[in-house]
Amino acid sequence: MDAKEVVRAFWTAMASNDFVAASQHLSPDFEGIWPQSGEVITGRANFAAINTAYPASGLWRFTLKRIIADGVEVVTDVDVTDGTVRATAVTFHSVAGGLIRRQVEYWPDPFPAPPWRADWVSIQP
Template sequence: MTQAAALNLVRDFWRRMASNDFNSVRTLLAAGFVLEWPQSNERIRGGERFARMNQEYPAHGPWRFTLNRLIGSEHEVVSDVSITDGVQHARAISFFTVEDGLIVRLVEYWPEPYPAPANRVHLTEPLDGDAQGR
């Protein structure tokens, strides 16, 4: 698989996730697919459980995904994605392992946002460019 094909596979993964038809994502996953969430110490094995987990996750509306960044090689792809259901907002950094045109492993980090510490306010500015009275 080429680098371009691996990147397109992951783009297709996020496009299918955005359709909220999580079963359609299963066709992109290898038979031995594994998802790992190191922060919560969880592992999900198989496309069926992956789709079911996404279907059962509590949501206030359809999930929307914004692909912020995508980089990778022919076997490893990393994405930075913003996710919302209109009420909940999250950002995920996802590491995909690709073999034979399918995703075999996905390791995701879901960082929690937090306010900037006051002790460095004189050195920083908000990412959105709003100085917020500083």
């Protein structure tokens, strides 16, 4: 599999909500970096554990909106929801040896558009 296919398979596995199975797409020395909180997830087991323990109202659904690949570097834009919480994950994946070695993942929070820009923009639903 090329890097893009590896990452696509990872998101498909995440959609199963079996995070141990999803972690098998990660290298044993995986690093997951969440820059906004300063957290680093090290290893498959910690990845599976944090995702399994994450509070949720229901099963997580992942919608892959965009995937861009350049060699072993892949970027994804994914909608994530448990039916109550809705979020976006923008993830930079580095793939080596058919496994994801590193992810740098951003979870941007939505915010209201400032009124001063109203003359130049439209608002998406």
